[in-house]
Structure formats: C-alpha cells, structure tokens
Amino acid sequence: MTDRRSVSLVKGNRPRFTDIEGxxxxxxxxxxxxxxxHHFARLPIALLRAIAASGVKDLHYxxxxxxLPLELLLEVNAVAEIDLCFSSLDIFGLPPKFRAAAENGAIPVRDWTALAMIQALRAGQQNLPSMPFQLPQGSDMLARVPGAVARPDPVAGTETGFVPxxxxxxxxxxxxxxxxxGNVEIVGPRALDFAMAGAARKVLVTVEEIVPVGALRQDGRQSILTRNQVSAIALAPGGAYPASCLPFYVTDYQALSEAFAVKDSGLSDKLRVPAAGLPERLQKAAKVTAETVLAAPARGDGKATVDEIIAARIATELDNQSFASAGAVSPLANVAYRLAKATHAPDMIIATMSCGHLDIAPSPMVLSLIESLDCETAVAHAGGDDTYSTYYQAGAVTHEIVGAAxxxxxxxxxxxxxxxxxxGLIRLPGQGGMADVANMHRDYLLYVPRHSVQSLVGSVEIASSARGLLRPAEREPMGYRTGKALVFTDLxxxxxxxxxxELIVIETMPGVTRQQIRDATGFEVTFDADCREVPVPSGDTLAVLRNRIDPLGLRRLEFISAKDRGALIAEILAADRAMVERCIAAAQRLPAAS
Structure with a gap:
C-alpha cells in the first residue's frame, strides 16, 4: 500500500491530472x-467515497x-477531531453519526462562529499569524472558538476578537x-471554497468536464480558482451525486431520503451513481427555467394553519427597504421572504444559500428546483467570506429569521x-453564523415552532447566540442599525x-389564551399593555402563499415532531416529483410553441 506521507504535493502552475483514486x-x-x-450543492461525494474506502485515519475535519461529508467519514472511523460551525442533513434532520460521536464524547467537537472561522482561514490564506473579528456579544461562543481571544484593538482601543x-x-x-x-470553474455560490483553498497546502478537485484552454472564458457567471491554487484534478462526471452540480443536475432528494432511512452502515454504497447513469430527470430538471415553472394546482381555501399564520405575519415585518438573508435550514423564513416580495415588498432584496444567491426572484419553493431557480434569477453569486465582509459586518442585512431549539x-x-x-447530552446542529449576525442585523427575529417549557426556558445552558447589543447606544458605535427584536412561536x-x-408577549396566536402561554413557558410571562391577537392572513395572501410560493408546503417541516417527519417528507417528495415532471414537460413544449 502506498505511504500517503511519501506523497509530497505542492501547488504549482500546472496541477496534476489523475483519477479519483489518485x-x-x-x-x-x-x-x-x-x-x-454547500448544503447539498457541489459536495465532492465521489471523492469522499474513495477517501473513505482508502483506509485513511485520524483526519482533523x-x-x-x-x-453528509462528515457522515461518510465518520462511518469508516476516519475522523479523530471535528471543527465546524454547523452540522445538519437539511430537511432530513440531524446527522445521526455526528450526534452519536458528539454525545458520547468519542471525538472532540469544537464549535466555531462563522466569522471566526472565515477570519482564521483568511489569516492562513494571507500568511498572517492572526486576524481580527467582531466579537459575538451576548453569546458564550468566544470561549468555544479555539485560540480566540478578546483584546483592545491596537489602533482604536476597541475590544475586538482575534483568532489565530x-x-x-x-x-x-x-x-x-x-x-x-488546470483552471477550475465554479458556478453559483462559492461557500468558503476560495478561503479554504488559499489556506490549504493541497487542493484536490473533481470536475464534471475538462475543456480546452480558453473555453472557460465563454461561460457566463462564474468564479475561477486559478491553476496555481490547485494541486490535482480528476474528471468525475456525476461526482457530486446525489447532491447537485448545476447546470448539469439537481439534487436527488429521493435518493438521499432512501439512503438516510437506513440507520445501519453502508451509507457510502447508497450514494453512488446508479449503474444506468445519472437519472435523466435530474439533468432535465436542471434545465427548467423560472419562466417555465408552472403554478401548482390550487389547494383550496381552507382555514389558515399556524405555519401559514406565522409565515404571513413574519412577511409583514418586511418592506421595500429590507435585505433578508435565508439561513442554512430555514424553510419558514424562506417562505416569508418570498411571500413579502411577491406581494407588498417587490423592491426588497432576498439572499439565499447563506447569501450565495444575491437578490433572487420569489420563485416557487419546489424542492428539487429551489437551488437552480435561485441560481438563475440571482443578480449575483458570492462566497460566504465575501458576503460577511460586504453585507453582514457592514450592518447592511436587515433580517435573517432563524429557528431556535x-x-x-x-x-x-x-x-x-x-x-x-x-x-447525558442531546447534540443540536450548532449555531452556524448566528452568534455573529444576531448583533449585525438590524432586526433580530427568531422562531420557535413548538412552544413548550423545554423550548422557552428561564436560562439556557449554552448561549450560542444572543442580541448582546440591544440599545441604540450600544449598536451605533459598532456601525449597526437598531430595529426590532422578536421571537415568534406557535402560541x-x-x-x-x-x-x-426580557421577553414580553406582544401578540397571541388566534384562539390561544394567556393561560395556555403561561403553562407552556418555563419562566414567568409578562404581557404588553397593548397585547393583541395576530391577524389571520387574507384569502388573497393565503392563495399566493399556498399556490405560488410554497406549493409543496415545505414550511410544515418545521412544525412537526421528528417521528412524523418521515411521512411528511415522503408526501413532499411525491408532490415534488410530480411538479418537476410537469415543469420538464412544459419546458420541452416551449420551443414548439414559440
């Protein structure tokens, strides 16, 4: 067997071309x-499977x-340490192998804020010993980030975070x-790819296609990782499957659902490209454009449900001056943003894929098409490191509505x-970037889908994020605007x-009594003198919400228990497939009709 340590590979002007096993x-x-x-987009699944099969050990992830990448490596016991900000399987819930490792203490897990990790990677990229970052005021996260300290800025004297x-x-x-x-093209959001490539000694890339020199200049919106930043490349058509790689194919949510449904080992084998090749429907779905997406069949005029009431109520917080960013796994927030933009706030800016898609159109949230439609309609594509600097740290984002456990x-x-x-511990996904942006956003909006004494408590054990800078006098010196700080629940x-x-109740959900709220809350509840009932959305608003914005009802996933999630996902996947097939058929008829 080859001694991996004998393979000395540095970046040069000509990356090595090899195969996945190489x-x-x-x-x-x-x-x-x-x-x-990022999420289920452009994950190097084929390469991860090969790495998992190679016998490599003791990786520091x-x-x-x-x-999903971490689950594949944990399955073969290839990981000895974990440093991350967040771990989730998106609509499929928490990653079981990560949870098990974290809960039993088998592997050290270190939680970072997103900004601290970005700045630490930038320091590595720029050959600096450390970098400064805005402190996550109000949270406990500074003490959890490896090596991070708070010190007076040497020029201004302001208390500032520094990370090695x-x-x-x-x-x-x-x-x-x-x-x-050896130049590498990335289409769509870049996540932290450029910062990580710059901070890495070896950069190993799989690609869908290898094209002649000069061909990349003919493509549209793209980012280029120049060849001197790349160590080696392998051609791997379908290399992200069952995740997506636009414009070649969309995510195969059905395949993911089937893989995650089996709790034993063998995840790697379940994620290989089918013997017959990439499913044709995934390739055709990647070609569906916003103009060919059909409206969903009308879902009737039934009574508004609590998820619809909350989505519509959140939408009223948004106006034409809003800049709303959708977090990692927030269907409810995504629905509320699109509803506002499709109705009363057409000039607002929505950013999705953690600010990788900038200024999207309010396309329908069809599960298999969300990424491709947002990629198509976005004014610009960006990386997470770029958008932190340009928007979050600058205080330009007004809203990012995030669910809280x-x-x-x-x-x-x-x-x-x-x-x-x-x-014992119940491991949760992590705070992602909320410890940073909870202070940076103008408005601090949270939602707790299931209000209970376990979810609304007197004091949290770990403050993963908080609005530490609340008053104008605290926010203005930091360059942040002051807005509302609200928590939405189903009560x-x-x-x-x-x-x-402290939290004060300002509105109650329709039909909910004050005593119900008191009984379900783990601290003494105070009601505002002007406390009123949340209005029920109008029939017109519900029609837009149900038929144009969220035809599959993705928002419902946030309001059900873990034991009921599987049945709802199966229902959503069936509806998703039917709708995608209708859209593909419509797209294929378009040339003949024109």
Missing amino acids: LAAMVGDSDAFGVGG VSWAGG ALRLDTFIVHAQRADES QVDRHGHVNTIALRKPSG CIFRLDETSR
Whole structure:
C-alpha cells in the first residue's frame, strides 16, 4: 500500500491530472482536512467515497458545515477531531453519526462562529499569524472558538476578537469544469471554497468536464480558482451525486431520503451513481427555467394553519427597504421572504444559500428546483467570506429569521446541546453564523415552532447566540442599525424589551389564551399593555402563499415532531416529483410553441 506521507504535493502552475483514486491517495493520515461545496450543492461525494474506502485515519475535519461529508467519514472511523460551525442533513434532520460521536464524547467537537472561522482561514490564506473579528456579544461562543481571544484593538482601543491562522493540509472540492491547464470553474455560490483553498497546502478537485484552454472564458457567471491554487484534478462526471452540480443536475432528494432511512452502515454504497447513469430527470430538471415553472394546482381555501399564520405575519415585518438573508435550514423564513416580495415588498432584496444567491426572484419553493431557480434569477453569486465582509459586518442585512431549539427569558439561544434529565447530552446542529449576525442585523427575529417549557426556558445552558447589543447606544458605535427584536412561536410573539432585556408577549396566536402561554413557558410571562391577537392572513395572501410560493408546503417541516417527519417528507417528495415532471414537460413544449 502506498505511504500517503511519501506523497509530497505542492501547488504549482500546472496541477496534476489523475483519477479519483489518485486524488484519494494524496490524503494523508492525520491531515487537517476541509470539504468544499454547500448544503447539498457541489459536495465532492465521489471523492469522499474513495477517501473513505482508502483506509485513511485520524483526519482533523475542519469545515463550516459537517452534514453528509462528515457522515461518510465518520462511518469508516476516519475522523479523530471535528471543527465546524454547523452540522445538519437539511430537511432530513440531524446527522445521526455526528450526534452519536458528539454525545458520547468519542471525538472532540469544537464549535466555531462563522466569522471566526472565515477570519482564521483568511489569516492562513494571507500568511498572517492572526486576524481580527467582531466579537459575538451576548453569546458564550468566544470561549468555544479555539485560540480566540478578546483584546483592545491596537489602533482604536476597541475590544475586538482575534483568532489565530487556520491552515489545512488538504482541501477537496467538486466543481463544474476545469480547463486543460488546470483552471477550475465554479458556478453559483462559492461557500468558503476560495478561503479554504488559499489556506490549504493541497487542493484536490473533481470536475464534471475538462475543456480546452480558453473555453472557460465563454461561460457566463462564474468564479475561477486559478491553476496555481490547485494541486490535482480528476474528471468525475456525476461526482457530486446525489447532491447537485448545476447546470448539469439537481439534487436527488429521493435518493438521499432512501439512503438516510437506513440507520445501519453502508451509507457510502447508497450514494453512488446508479449503474444506468445519472437519472435523466435530474439533468432535465436542471434545465427548467423560472419562466417555465408552472403554478401548482390550487389547494383550496381552507382555514389558515399556524405555519401559514406565522409565515404571513413574519412577511409583514418586511418592506421595500429590507435585505433578508435565508439561513442554512430555514424553510419558514424562506417562505416569508418570498411571500413579502411577491406581494407588498417587490423592491426588497432576498439572499439565499447563506447569501450565495444575491437578490433572487420569489420563485416557487419546489424542492428539487429551489437551488437552480435561485441560481438563475440571482443578480449575483458570492462566497460566504465575501458576503460577511460586504453585507453582514457592514450592518447592511436587515433580517435573517432563524429557528431556535431553545430560547431563554433574555432572548439567549441554544442550538448546540441540551442536557437530558439523566445527565447525558442531546447534540443540536450548532449555531452556524448566528452568534455573529444576531448583533449585525438590524432586526433580530427568531422562531420557535413548538412552544413548550423545554423550548422557552428561564436560562439556557449554552448561549450560542444572543442580541448582546440591544440599545441604540450600544449598536451605533459598532456601525449597526437598531430595529426590532422578536421571537415568534406557535402560541405568541415576544418582544425583547430594551429596558428589562426580557421577553414580553406582544401578540397571541388566534384562539390561544394567556393561560395556555403561561403553562407552556418555563419562566414567568409578562404581557404588553397593548397585547393583541395576530391577524389571520387574507384569502388573497393565503392563495399566493399556498399556490405560488410554497406549493409543496415545505414550511410544515418545521412544525412537526421528528417521528412524523418521515411521512411528511415522503408526501413532499411525491408532490415534488410530480411538479418537476410537469415543469420538464412544459419546458420541452416551449420551443414548439414559440
């Protein structure tokens, strides 16, 4: 067997061209190892499967997200340490192998804020010992980020965070194309790919196509990782499957659902491209454009459900001056943003894929088409590191409405871990970037889909994020605008009071009594003097919500228990497939009709 440590590979002007097994052999035991792509987009699944099969051990996994890539590596016991901001399987819930490893303490897990990780990678990329970052005021996260400290800025004297450089041995990424000289093209959101590539000693890339030199210049919107930043490349058509790689194919949610449904080992085998090749429907779905997406069949005029009431109520917080960013896994927020833009706030800006799609059109949330429609209609594509600098840190984002597992009376959020009565831990996905942006956004809006004494508590064990800068006098010196601080639940709406810094009920959901709210809350509830009932959305608003914005009812996933999630996902996937097939048929008829 080849000794991986004997493979010395540095970046040069001509990357090596090899096959997937050749790339996998370049990953060494104990490497600090990063993975590119984002959510279920451009994940290097084929390469990860080869790495998992290679026998590599003791990897130090370092990425913004864990999710599916981390699950593949944990399954073969290839990981010794984990540094991340967030780990989720999107609509499919929490990653079971990550949860097990974190809950039993088998593998050290270190939680980072997104900004701290970005700045640490930038320090590595720019050959600096450390980088400054805005402190996550109000949270406990500074103490959790490895090596991070708070110190007076040497010029202004302002208390500032500093984080040491984060360097990687190996970074792997899947991309759309490379040319024959080794330049790599990325279409769509870049996540942290460029910062991670710059901070890595080895950059290993799989691509859908290899094209002649000069061909990449003929493409439209794209980003180029220049050849001197790349170590080696392998041609791997379908290399992201069952994740997406636009414009070649969309995510195969049915295949993912079937893979995740089986709890035993063998995940890697379930994620291979079918023997017959990539499913044709995924390739055709990637070609569906916004103009050919058909309206959903009318879903009737039934009574508004609580998820619809909350989505419509959140939408009223948005106007033509809003800049709303959709977080990692937030169907409810995404629905509310699109509803506002499709009705009363056409000039607002929506950013999706964690700000990778900038200024999208309010296309329908068809599960298999969300990414491709947002990619098509976005004014610009960006990376997470870019958008932090340009929008979040600058205080330009007005809203990012995020779900919370647990909120306390002071608006502190815990999305890291809960303590069981028995003393054990329940690992949660992590805070992503909320510890940073909770202070940066003008409006601090949270939602707790299932209001209970376990979710609304007197004090959280871990404050993963909080509105530490609440009053104008605290926010203005930092360059942040002051807006509302609200928590939406299925029973009521709280406001975080600037004076007491405690949650006060300002609105109750239709038909919900004050006593119901008291009984379901783990702290003494105060009601505002002007407390009123949340209005039921109009029939016109419900029609837009149900038939134009969220025809599959994705928002419902946030309001059900884990045991009921599987049945609802199956229902959504069946409706999704039927709608995608209708859209493909409509797209195929378009040339004949024109």
